[in-house]
Amino acid sequence: MKREIPIALTVICGLLITWAFFSPSELSQAVNVELTAWASIFFAVAFLLGIGNLVRISLKQISARHPDWPYKALLMLMLFGYLSIGLLEIHGVIESEYGDKAYQDWIYERIFKPLQSTMFALLAFYIASAAFRAFRARSMEATLLLTAGALVMLGQVPLPIAPPEVGAFFARVQGFLMAYVNAAGQSAIIMGAALGTLATGLRIVLGLERSYLSE
């Protein structure tokens, strides 16, 4: 039964949502609204499962003095610290002259935002080292790939160091590569992947695919 009930639920819900996609009837739309609302609630509540896992593993490593324990301790401090500040601010236990959620905003502005921006900015460094290491003219295809990459990069930026005609030329080449070569390739990959997605989706909705559930 551990396997049959989830499969039955998957099939029923999958068919109902599919029905709602194709049918504008009031009944199908009402079912759809209800099921999507359940899904939202389910995802929100399931978040606690993750927190439980995180806390369990972290506390275990802290108490066992695992080599990574200081990181885990910092993680727990931030997790419960931010949560506590939020709760205390919402209930008016702590207040600030700078506004309703001033402490939360301070953490968001001074810690969260810079950390996120830094992580994203790492891409500039990694793309440079990956380009140096990986783009080799080993074959005709690889040569075409790196030439196209270089042309698109040149067409993507203004070239004040070159005559305007040169900039316009690279912009035209970039436009052509993106609008035709790239779009054609993208469409082909999207279509292939969409067929794969559809096939897997159909197998799941029809109850044929069960390997993602334990036996």
Add this chain to the structure above:
Amino acid sequence: MIQPLLALQDAVTPWWVDLNLWLSGMGRGTDADGSVLAPGIGTPGGLDDWIDTGKLPTLIAILIYAFLMLRSQAKAKAGAEIPIRRIAGLDALDEAIGRSTEMGRPVLYVPGIDEIKEIQTIYSMMILRHVARKTAEYGTPLIVPVKDSVVMTFAEEACKQGCLDAGRPDAFIADNVRYLSNEQFAYCAGVAGIMNREKPAANIMLGMFFAESLILAETGYASGAIQVAGTAKQHQLPFFVAACDYTIIGEEYFAVTAYLTREPGLLGTIRAADIIKVIVIILFVLGVILATATGNGTETSPSLFDVYGRLFG
């Protein structure tokens, strides 16, 4: 497209115009002169109360696909041989796990950062089961960091089942399926931390990836791991191709379990997808020829019926 169609309709109203209107659901209800445009449309209790006629072609295509899939599966189960070409990235999966075993270091499996409702994530769970079976057979630890708590429960199940498949239920280590964070870059930093501190010898990254793909792949390269990545997310593919040893591209990703298990049902699905692809290619070529022949190529989305009407109407 509306104007030429209506002009044609005024002249003769050939069958393909009716069919096109009916299929596209255009002008649902009655025309300006009060005449019903297509049978069953716009009338109380009519077809359009129950089916969005604009989506009928999609429904028909899906039903054809489902039919082909079931037929191909039946054929495969009856013993028909369905060959799959060699995919280097998939052969490398076992090699990567073997290398980790030789070096006595863990295997890291990253199932992407999307939720379980994404088919690629579900598919990643299916592949994870296979990877867990292999690592359990070899006695190699498998670390699975996840970004979503629902995916975490699926990953636990997949790992547990993989160990059972290998006959080694004791090989399942619950603490190795780790929820890190629901934030993209916090998760990314967590995975990079595992790569640097626990030094897995093989990084397998299969699923839905976004901007974190290159950070993960480059960090994995720097840690000296053999890397196999795969996604159907086309805009992350170039990063994986540049930074990983093997990359599974686009729809190859959906052939992974069929390739690894040779299960007839899955092989039949691949065959059905290929048949549909051939049909789509034929329609493409036909569409291009018709659009070009009628001078309709400048239109952004010429209807095949409209082109047919202009040619033969």
Add this chain to the structure above:
Amino acid sequence: MAQATDLDRRWIFLAMGVLVVGLFASGVSSPMPVSRYVSDYYDTIEALPEGSVVMLSADFDPASAAELFPTYQATIHHLMRRGIRVVNVATWPAAPPYTRKAFDAIAPAYGREYGTDWVELGFKPGDDVAMAQIGQSIRTTYPRDDRDGTAIDQLPLMSEVGDSFEGIELLLTMSAGYPGILEWIAQAGGRYDMTMLAATTAVQTPDLFAYYPTQLAGFCGGATGATQYLQLVANSAGTATIMDQAPLDELLAVKEKNQKRMVIQMWGHLLIIALIVLGNVLYFRGRKAVA
């Protein structure tokens, strides 16, 4: 080959870091020619009748704000100048602090009022499921606004908006990834035939060409698209009656900053191309030596 891989990649990181920081300090800027995708984005907004209602979805976070927030600000300037009203939503949890800051700074300068000219419905969890819910019934999805919890039906603007995107002329998204433009295309474009515009991170931009112009009327890709759009909005800024010059001055400053960033990006791209060439030279020399 050996020489190429032996080079410590930290030298590359250092070169990129010095280049970017150095150019930031130098302050050279350059205008960009405008592509047709960006001019379509601009023209689609221009073509809307005054008083139209649009939905603006903030689907980004601090990581991608450098690329998307300038376009977000410029879009608000453009919409407010034209007297177009905005239903503001978000599917990324970290977006609302940005959206409130931008609207509060820009909209009042054009004499626009909260509730009548724009509403702030805030973040909705659930990704594409949330998008589907917004499409099905905005009232069920957002019974109250995110600003001070006002019931949605007490906001004058919302009396003109119904279910299934009724009353909404256009959907704009500032999309950093998932969920973003591709999910909006499926949930709003595919289901309700909504006209869509998008601003995306550079890495996501190649995806969009396959959807333009049928499902997507125009787009601003990455910092390049943002700069082009900022130029267009800044050029037409003089046509508006503005009550407070400060936000407009800020827009012009953002445009200038983006034009500087494009020069930095140019040198960054040239460095990457130089590294590719260097890597290949070392590779072929290594191969020759082995032979």
